[in-house]
Amino acid sequence: MRRALLGLLLVACASHDEDAALGPAKIPDPPKDAIAKTAEAGPVKATVQIWPAKPTLGDPIYARLTVEAPAGLTLSPPAWQTGEDGLPPLGADELLRYSRHLILPEVGLHGQRKLKAASVLLVGAGGLGSPLALYLAAAGIGRIALVDFDRVDASNLQRQVLHGTSWVGKPKLDSARARIQDLNPNVHVDTYETSITSENAMELLRPHDVVIDGTDNFPTRYLVNDACVLLGKPNVYGSIFRFEGQASVFDARVGPCYRCLYPEPPPPGLVPSCAEGGVLGVLPGVIGVIQALEGIKTILGIGDTLVGRLLLFDALGMRFRELKLRKDPTCPICGEHPTIDRLIDYEAFCGISHAADSAEAGVDIGARELAERLERDPDLVLIDVREPHEFEIARIPGAKLIPLNSLPARLGELDSSREIVLHCHHGQRSMRALEYLRQSGFKKLHNLRGGIDEWSTEVDRTVPRY
Numbered sequence: 001m002r003r004a005l006l007g008l009l010l011v012a013c014a015s016h017d018e019d020a021a022l023g024p025a026k027i028p029d030p031p032k033d034a035i036a037k038t039a040e041a042g043p044v045k046a047t048v049q050i051w052p053a054k055p056t057l058g059d060p061i062y063a064r065l066t067v068e069a070p071a072g073l074t075l076s077p078p079a080w081q082t083g084e085d086g087l088p089p090l091g092a093d094e095l096l097r098y099s100r101h102l103i104l105p106e107v108g109l110h111g112q113r114k115l116k117a118a119s120v121l122l123v124g125a126g127g128l129g130s131p132l133a134l135y136l137a138a139a140g141i142g143r144i145a146l147v148d149f150d151r152v153d154a155s156n157l158q159r160q161v162l163h164g165t166s167w168v169g170k171p172k173l174d175s176a177r178a179r180i181q182d183l184n185p186n187v188h189v190d191t192y193e194t195s196i197t198s199e200n201a202m203e204l205l206r207p208h209d210v211v212i213d214g215t216d217n218f219p220t221r222y223l224v225n226d227a228c229v230l231l232g233k234p235n236v237y238g239s240i241f242r243f244e245g246q247a248s249v250f251d252a253r254v255g256p257c258y259r260c261l262y263p264e265p266p267p268p269g270l271v272p273s274c275a276e277g278g279v280l281g282v283l284p285g286v287i288g289v290i291q292a293l294e295g296i297k298t299i300l301g302i303g304d305t306l307v308g309r310l311l312l313f314d315a316l317g318m319r320f321r322e323l324k325l326r327k328d329p330t331c332p333i334c335g336e337h338p339t340i341d342r343l344i345d346y347e348a349f350c351g352i353s354h355a356a357d358s359a360e361a362g363v364d365i366g367a368r369e370l371a372e373r374l375e376r377d378p379d380l381v382l383i384d385v386r387e388p389h390e391f392e393i394a395r396i397p398g399a400k401l402i403p404l405n406s407l408p409a410r411l412g413e414l415d416s417s418r419e420i421v422l423h424c425h426h427g428q429r430s431m432r433a434l435e436y437l438r439q440s441g442f443k444k445l446h447n448l449r450g451g452i453d454e455w456s457t458e459v460d461r462t463v464p465r466y
């Protein structure tokens with residue numbers, strides 16, 4: 001029925017008085033080929049539909065009359081069917097699929113075709129990437145390119161709703177592609193199984209209209225920002241931690257960039273990752289959906305996007321706030337006298353070279369080596385710097401709990417003459433503890449590489465992973 005209506009040439013509403021006169025029994029059916037005729041070029045017969053003014057009269061009560069079109073009237077298929085105006089045409093299945101968009105004047109046929117013409121690069125198919133991929137695909141974005149190199153882990157499923165239990169252990173890109181194609185087979189999905197680096201970023205970003213960073217780590221954030229500024233592309237930003245999130249749209253052509261907001265990254269280790277600090281599973285859903293919305297608005301050119309504004313979300317207080325952002329004239333990449341004209345080493349910029357340094361300095365110790373050392377050296381001290389609630393979930397036998405934050409106050413409990421191994425969940429907090437102890441004069445220090453997680457997988461599988 002809907003498809004037929006769209007093919008009709010003229011549509012008129014009847015006045016209320018005509019309702020009574022027009023009943024289904026009195027209305028002759030239009031010739032079966034009437035609809036087809038309207039689609040032919042040249043002189044046509046027009047079909048007029050008359051609806052009763054009261055829709056409550058039921059469906060379908062309407063009059064169909066076939067009338068001669070005025071002499072000289074010709075009909076050619078509209079641009080949305082032919083694509084001759086440069087935007088891709090829409091098929092009958094797409095009209096039905098996107099009908100709730102098509103009846104929004106702000107989107108309509110033209111907007112839907114803009115979405116179909118658009119190409120979005122999504123960096124990361126994880127917590128933020130999940131709602132992003134799902135809603136962008138559902139909305140009919142023509143091409144979605146995904147960059148990820150990870151595999152689905154059971155601990156992802158609490159928030160990464162793009163992936164399912166049957167995909168655990170398999171590449172996220174395969175899972176993402178299958179889910180997107182099932183949701184909307186009209187979407188063309190490109191996958192890049194790689195991490196985004198200074199070497200490949202320009203090439204990866206260049207073909208796309210909008211870039212959305214769903215990775216939520218500092219090196220990638222600065223890398224994506226700089227590449228977008230250099231290429232003149234909008235960068236839809238989102239970030240989450242524990243119960244709080246942020247979102248913005250950085251577009252240096254018309255507003256500030258990420259560096260205008262944060263010229264320097266925080267010192268390494270100061271901001272814990274979600275793996276260390278935790279995140280409420282719904283939170284990336286909220287922020288990722290905001291990113292998807294901003295991406296779609298950017299493509300359609302409607303509404304006010306978050307360009308020049310930083311949206312802050314507090315999930316526990318259920319509050320949204322926003323900060324005005326200004327373009328910084330001294331910004332090193334989008335300012336008046338930029339000093340950065342190419343991509344740099346973002347790992348080094350963010351100070352992430354500690355792992356390599358510690359390995360070189362010989363402070364790293366693997367889980368298996370630690371197990372052997374604990375067997376033959378009863379003097380070895382094992383300190384767990386995680387939080388008490390983590391200690392409750394899993395612990396290495398013999399480890400003493402001194403949470404990182406209470407380390408300065410409990411320094412007296414440690415004997416600097418003995419060899420000390422520090423451990424946490426994945427090895428990052430314990431590295432900070434090691435740095436602190438080193439500054440406090442301790443010398444015989446080791447860091448359990450990979451933390452208790454590696455202990456669970458390499459040494460003792462009865463220690464639960466979390």
Ligand SMILES: [Zn+2]
Nearest residue numbers: 257260331334
């Ligand atoms: Zn800037």
